[in-house]
Amino acid sequence: MPSLFSKIVSGEIPAVKIYEDDHTLAFLDIAPASRGHTLVIPKDEYADLYAMPPELLADVSTTVQKVALALRDTLAPDGMNIVQNNGSAAGQTVFHYHVHVIPRWEGDGVFGAWRTQQPGQDELRALAEQLRAIL
Ligand code: AMP
Numbered sequence: 001m002p003s004l005f006s007k008i009v010s011g012e013i014p015a016v017k018i019y020e021d022d023h024t025l026a027f028l029d030i031a032p033a034s035r036g037h038t039l040v041i042p043k044d045e046y047a048d049l050y051a052m053p054p055e056l057l058a059d060v061s062t063t064v065q066k067v068a069l070a071l072r073d074t075l076a077p078d079g080m081n082i083v084q085n086n087g088s089a090a091g092q093t094v095f096h097y098h099v100h101v102i103p104r105w106e107g108d109g110v111f112g113a114w115r116t117q118q119p120g121q122d123e124l125r126a127l128a129e130q131l132r133a134i135l
């Protein structure tokens with residue numbers, strides 16, 4: 001069954017679109033975290049970052065930059081968050097890869113600072129070794 005966002009691509013579900021090209025689409029989030037909150041998606045359906053072909057990731061990134069520039073020039077926010085969730089534990093609710101472009105204003109309270117951990121150097125080095133072995 002096509003994802004919610006595939007239905008937006010096909011026109012089956014309406015959306016407030018702001019940009020599209022051959023491979024990507026940008027539309028306003030229906031429940032924005034801030035004014036201008038936009039989603040950028042590949043037109044083809046991939047569940048998440050892990051499934052995305054690298055060249056399509058590049059296409060989406062190019063559209064994310066275009067949208068961020070347009071939001072910056074239109075709304076003059078103080079900052080811009082680019083957010084991308086993978087898996088329900090990370091807050092993903094729509095399993096069609098998408099990138100949130102979220103304009104930010106000083107003191108808007110949209111996101112707080114995240115809690116940080118204090119790993120020792122040994123722990124960091126051991127983890128880096130595991131990752132380098134794969135990369
Ligand atoms: P995520 O939690 O990263 O999966 O984000 C899904 C996003 O899709 C949320 O910010 C929703 O508000 C947004 N959303 C869900 N349905 C629609 C829709 N029909 N049109 C626009 N945005 C939507």
